[in-house]
Amino acid sequence: MNDLDLMEKFRTDVPPPTAAVLADARARMFRAEPRKARKRWVWSLIPATAVGVVTAAVAFTVVGVNPEQPEQREQQPSTEAAQVLRLAAAEARREPVQPARPDQFVYVESLVAWGGAEASANGDLKDGKYIPPVEKNRRIWLSADGTRDGLLRERATDPEDAADPTSLIHENVPLPVQGTPIPAYLRDLPTEAKGMREWLYAGAESGKEGGNPPDVTAFIKVGDTLREQYVPPASVAAMFEAAATIPGTTVVKQVDLAGRRGVAVSKVHHATRHDLIFDAASYRFLGEREVAQKDAAPFPAGAVIGWTAQLKVAVVDRAGQLP
Template sequence: MNDLEEVGAFRAQVPEPGRDRVAPGRERLVRAAARPRHRMPVWRVGLAVGTAAAGAAAVTAVVTGGGDPPPPVATRPVSATQVLERAATATGARPDHRPGSHQWVYTRTFQAGQPDAPSFVQHMESWVRFDGLKTARYDQTPGKKPRLVVTDVKPDGDSEERSPAQWYDYLRALPGAPSALLARMDRRADAYNAEQHHRLFSTADGRDQWVFGRLVDFLGQGPSAPPSGRATIFRALAEIPGVQVKEGTKDAMGRAGTAVSRTGPDGMREEFVLASGTYDYLGRRFVAVKAQALAKRPAVRGGPSPVIRAGTVADEQAVEVTTVVDRPGQRP
């Protein structure tokens, strides 16, 4: 394992591109493009919302300006520092219980909407053993009875992804001081941007947006994100310039919560929703604050528009449930 692992994230097992972040616009529109293209292990499940289906792999966005004004995140603005501190206090007080190596992380997610497939809706579920050596899913072949398929996973020494156990240990070992965590993330962002020939961002604002997205990825690890790590992440998010918090929002499934958001220099707003009262991570969405052009998507009569209008939700996903179970196929 090396420092590049910070850009790994677990997501629901759907066919989608690696998160290579080849351009700032694509970073905001297609969260699946937010990671370098390395060999990915089968146990990659993830909870970091903002994924996209395979068809979105070729989508690239550039700002064109104009369009209708974007909708507000919510109706009641509140202090980001106050809300995120409350979230840190609430989550940090929970007991730190590391799951057993042979227990399983169960995840069911809901995903809706994409720039070139606005009616897209999908429910996904998966099981991954905590040590990352087995994964399971139901074979839903039409006309046949659903069958649980358990797959052995061979460790990949070249992989820069993490198993649930490795994520847990990594996030538990994050620096306790928010400033120290942000300093580490800034260094990683600058190094990775250099590796990508400075195509990810060109300003400090762009770097802040990159760091915001990485920290949200960390929050999205579900049972693999220990309480202490979550608390530090919440406090670090509060120190990033431009972060806003608004209450009275809903996630992709209509559940009430508080939205934490930041708009990048490319005109794409990234936000995640925390459950009211518990501050549990509910989901993530991307909203075009400025009109966005879908590169390589010429206008086709009867087909999707080559332009995403301002205010359009480009992609959103909700974590329906994620928990630890004792065997594959078990549901809470």
């Protein structure tokens, strides 16, 4: 079965979800399970850009992770993962649209945690020193049409970390427009699953976007798009419906992110698991997480490589204004 056949099957075999269907699906998905012993996570995320450069959005980049065996491409998405994404799509369609004028700004508040590694004397990150992450509250204002300068404020959430002079604290960092304007309010994305799937995979086959396999690139693009931009509800729903057709996804239940109980739809590539996390009750998008699946220096198996927890997305009149 090819991707288009899979898309057609996905669109025609599943009836529009009613309130009763959504409630029944939630009950099946989150049936009580025994809790496992809580692990002490190590957080780290390595920005794709050079150290010290402030960017409007942080792209997840895995460093020093190599596969032992070639990855097997699965032919179908997990039924359970597809169900979570369809429920998320149904809920997204219920959200009202936040209108925005071209001269306004998209405001995003989130919690973020990332670290990295200091290269060894020979420049090898695998032999380098692990740099622990610092959890921060991040507030960013980005131009709706991309033509106006933005603003970033970022501060450690722990008072001890905030007082540490080595912590990267951004009080009022201007984000000037450089080159081609990049709108933060995405008005023109597809609003149906087939067109959105084509958009997610655009450039993936050629390896232009990140150099990962197409399915991995498309999956990661979902989080990259939602992280610090405003996407209208119809396009968010189409994105989740399209993601439900990406092969090789699974579900991780009982995820805690910024104190919120969630469920993750995940895709593993090499030694890293990429998570898109949704609220366990409402299926609203909460954020992202990356987890090391085995020892891959400098990250030990089970370490959370990095995470973001989206708290609020709004439209405001000027950079620095709170909604």
